[in-house]
Amino acid sequence: MAVSTVYTVLSLNSACSISKPNKTHLGFNQKQLVFFKKTTTITTTRRATTVITCSAGDTVVIGLAADSGCGKSTFMRRLTSVFGGAAEPPKGGNPDSNTLISDTTTVICLDDYHSLDRTGRKEKGVTALDPRANNFDLMYEQVKAIKNGVAVEKPIYNHVTGLIDPPELIKPPKIFVIEGLHPMYDARVRELLDFSIYLDISNEVKFAWKIQRDMAERGHSLESIKASIEARKPDFDAYIDPQKQYADAVIEVLPTQLIPDDNEGKVLRVRLIMKEGVKYFNPVYLFDEGSTISWIPCGRKLTCSYPGIKFSYGPETYFGHEVSVLEMDGQFDRLDELIYVESHLSNISTKFYGEVTQQMLKHADFPGSNNGTGLFQTIVGLKIRDLYEQIVASKTGAPLEATKA
């Protein structure tokens, strides 16, 4: 351990945050400087340790737009699982916090940036979907700070009480995910995102999922569920839906086409729409990149049960952008179907053969584990890991370039 005496620190690089740990654990991390300060008071000599953490701004920021609430469990847990470790709410803090933290990833809920609490929104006649209920200035400032390696005190919106609670400290993680209704609404925030995803659920599927979610509740009925969706639709279409044109990846969930006159809503058709030309992001493809493919894996080598599985892949245009679309209709019934499909996909950024299958099995009890939603969420997680590693590699590569010059 190197010890040197430092006398004054007038101003710190904005990329540094200061914390006073209660216990001096002195676990060394190359980015930490431990300041050991002696203070003499009249009666005692106290020693204070201040730890200054400079994280050199290597936080990667991901935006996820989704309608149904935060801690949206399934997608987030799959994503954090890809990086390793389980995401937990911050220990010992506000139990109604919406934040999830794992070793590498922190996920925050953008509802925390509501400028109006439930009463305020009622008074102004404004839904949570409305930009007027959200403080985009604060959102931008704080996401920018995190990206630059500075910890922030972020407000907490309490979904139970409908009030804005005292803030919690968010420290810059390796991967910072902002999840909610408006991650891509404000242009300044959009600029900060290294990658963005929009979860586009079709009306029919949304209705089916909400019935699944609410039908058992005492106060709800089909009518109330339907009325709630319809009442929110105008604001949703005006403020939330347009964000999908900005997303680097869109996961679109539709009813199946495999079952004629299907009215069960059990089998889903999921499309992974991937923008071309996004830095560090190479779209997943089937067989031959840039061509158009239609593939039914079930046949001689693989036996599937009804209604089977159908894939398609091809280039398309989406809101004026060039995109590649990978689509899966149907569902997996057996492990070998999953591994067979995985072995035929390219550019999935796995670190070993079978990684996608392994990740899917890990969360086999989560909804979507047997269809395209789970599959594509897992793949997007792997692509984000790949993107993160490329960004970090490019940053460490830069100083070497400078010394060579």
Next chain:
Amino acid sequence: MASSFTLTSLNPCLSFRSISNGEINSTKKIMIKMSMITPSSKDGTRSKAMKFKGTQMREKKLTEMIEQKVVEANQVCGEDETSDECKVAWDEVEEISQAKADLRLKLEKLQQDPLESFCQENPETDECRIYED
């Protein structure tokens, strides 16, 4: 409290063909098969995960709020369906429904009480009294 999954008594019908963009047809045509719905956990499983009084209080409060807010929304929208008040009322219903669902998910799928870590640090609070069924 009634189990969250008394689905055996349900038999509404859902027809995708008849659902056009933005419009949802008459409820008589709506049908859901049992297989579509996530298998229910038995009540025993849920009580096992629910450990603290605070969680039980939250769950109860959310349930009551859903009922109350649906009634409110129906009232407000009865007067003027296109008003801002109507939109906001249903948005509140959505918010509470989602909060309740999140709590249920934590208890059932993750088998953990959300107050676990808070109560480790603050065992003396009212919320952290052990819940007994």
